[in-house]
Amino acid sequence: MPDELLSRLRRFNTDYFPQYQAQFKDLVEQGQHPTTLFIGCSDSRLVPYMLTGAGPGELFLVRNVGAFVPPYDGSAGHHGTAAAIEYAVLALEVQHIVVCGHSHCGGIRALYGEVPNEATNLKAWLDLGREATLPVQLSDEALRRTEERSVVLQLERLMDYPMVRARVEQGRIALHGWHYVIEAGEVHVFDVNKGAFVPASSSEHSGTGPYRAAEPGALFNEIDDAWAPRR
Numbered sequence: 001m002p003d004e005l006l007s008r009l010r011r012f013n014t015d016y017f018p019q020y021q022a023q024f025k026d027l028v029e030q031g032q033h034p035t036t037l038f039i040g041c042s043d044s045r046l047v048p049y050m051l052t053g054a055g056p057g058e059l060f061l062v063r064n065v066g067a068f069v070p071p072y073d074g075s076a077g078h079h080g081t082a083a084a085i086e087y088a089v090l091a092l093e094v095q096h097i098v099v100c101g102h103s104h105c106g107g108i109r110a111l112y113g114e115v116p117n118e119a120t121n122l123k124a125w126l127d128l129g130r131e132a133t134l135p136v137q138l139s140d141e142a143l144r145r146t147e148e149r150s151v152v153l154q155l156e157r158l159m160d161y162p163m164v165r166a167r168v169e170q171g172r173i174a175l176h177g178w179h180y181v182i183e184a185g186e187v188h189v190f191d192v193n194k195g196a197f198v199p200a201s202s203s204e205h206s207g208t209g210p211y212r213a214a215e216p217g218a219l220f221n222e223i224d225d226a227w228a229p230r231r
């Protein structure tokens with residue numbers, strides 16, 4: 001059986017690396033200074049570098065099923081995502097944190113369905129999106145809203161990280177909630193003031209607008225009201 005992965009590894013070294021060699025050398029000598037922490041779903045159709053036009057050294061990436069943010073207090077156990085957030089903020093001093101969900105998200109759909117009993121970790125992990133679900137008949141629209149609501153929920157949970165909250169309030173970190181619509185090739189940006197997701201083509205910003213420092217849960221509840229399920 002041909003080893004496709006091995007061929008690709010060799011191609012990287014011969015065809016791709018030479019164009020970027022100087023850049024990588026620089027990134028090794030100067031160290032990495034990414035300006036953005038990108039928390040995205042693991043979905044293979046979400047390609048952060050393509051979406052943002054970023055190159056090597058620009059994005060500090062953490063990906064997981066659903067693009068969820070675990071609670072700061074550690075009540076959900078050990079989490080690589082929580083560690084990455086703390087490292088990106090305290091050590092790398094990123095200026096942007098993106099939470100990027102997407103259309104047709106299997107993680108979000110799983111919130112409405114059965115998860116195999118054997119998948120104990122997945123089951124527990126999905127709890128981090130549970131609050132975004134709607135008490136409605138499952139439909140494409142309900143899924144879309146749940147995907148968007150989940151992004152907002154994760155932003156709220158990010159604000160529970162003291163090092164994040166302090167920097168957001170000081171204007172040193174901007175939070176960006178994105179919903180990537182795969183079939184349209186467009187990211188919809190969460191606009192705090194509008195309480196809605198706006199297509200990037202008509203949005204005034206990428207989510208760098210002020211994140212209203214509300215009481216815990218308040219923002220999510222407002223959006224909840226605005227998007228009350230149509231019955």
Ligand SMILES: [Zn+2]
Binds near residue numbers: 041042105107108
């Ligand atoms: Zn997904």
